Amino acid sequence: SQKIEQNSEALNIQEGKTATLTCNYTNYSPAYLQWYRQDPGRGPVFLLLIRENEKEKRKERLKVTFDTTLKQSLFHITASQPADSATYLCALGSYAGNNRKLIWGLGTSLAVNP
Amino acid sequence: GAGVSQSPSNKVTEKGKDVELRCDPISGHTALYWYRQSLGQGLEFLIYFQGNSAPDKSGLPSDRFSAERTGGSVSTLTIQRTQQEDSAVYLCASSSHAPLNYGYTFGSGTRLTVV
Numbered sequence: 001s002q003k004i005e006q007n008s009e010a011l012n013i014q015e016g017k018t019a020t021l022t023c024n025y026t027n028y029s030p031a032y033l034q035w036y037r038q039d040p041g042r043g044p045v046f047l048l049l050i051r052e053n054e055k056e057k058r059k060e061r062l063k064v065t066f067d068t069t070l071k072q073s074l075f076h077i078t079a080s081q082p083a084d085s086a087t088y089l090c091a092l093g094s095y096a097g098n099n100r101k102l103i104w105g106l107g108t109s110l111a112v113n114p
Numbered sequence: 115g116a117g118v119s120q121s122p123s124n125k126v127t128e129k130g131k132d133v134e135l136r137c138d139p140i141s142g143h144t145a146l147y148w149y150r151q152s153l154g155q156g157l158e159f160l161i162y163f164q165g166n167s168a169p170d171k172s173g174l175p176s177d178r179f180s181a182e183r184t185g186g187s188v189s190t191l192t193i194q195r196t197q198q199e200d201s202a203v204y205l206c207a208s209s210s211h212a213p214l215n216y217g218y219t220f221g222s223g224t225r226l227t228v229v
Binding site: 004034036041042043044045046047049089091101102103104105106107 | 118154155156157159162170172173205207216217218219220221222223
């Protein structure tokens with residue numbers, strides 16, 4: 001069955017460092033991958049989308065890579081700030097058939113210490 | 115409105131009672147989704163509405179769950195004869211017809227606790 005794995009352990013880093021979060025998947029060929037941020041008691045907030053034919057996408061301090069051979073996406077936050085502390089979710093989707101149901105990872109908790 | 119609005123934000127109900135959860139999507143968004151998020155589990159798709167098309171109900175876990183969307187806007191998720199395993203956060207999201215560039219916009223969810 002389709003499976004998505006994100007770093008299960010919380011990530012603790014020092015302010016100013018680069019945070020790197022991993023999203024691995026199996027038994028799936030996604031056409032695109034999305035990253036969301038979720039704060040406690042809130043719904044996920046969309047951050048970035050990357051398509052299968054794109055190697056890298058950037059937005060301000062965020063960078064996402066997508067390696068369809070390794071079946072992996074890396075999500076980087078450079079010059080991290082305490083305000084970046086949250087849970088980050090990856091979600092995969094396909095254009096084929098029913099493209100309405102994203103498949104979600106469990107998320108990785110990030111804590112940026114001042 | 116400016117965002118997706120869900121109500122109530124919290125609901126505690128007794129096992130066996132029916133509950134109704136409401137979602138008010140972003141004006142103009144044609145697509146509306148219900149997801150469920152439980153501790154230790156990823157977001158679980160429940161149901162999808164797109165315009166006037168028949169809804170995709172393939173994610174509803176049992177016939178105790180139903181949803182409707184009136185006038186292409188507000189949606190209500192109804193859970194009949196609630197069970198303890200229904201306890202979760204129920205999230206609603208909406209998107210424009212082309213969500214791939216902009217993702218989904220989620221509400222803050224309704225935390226349902228069945229006691």
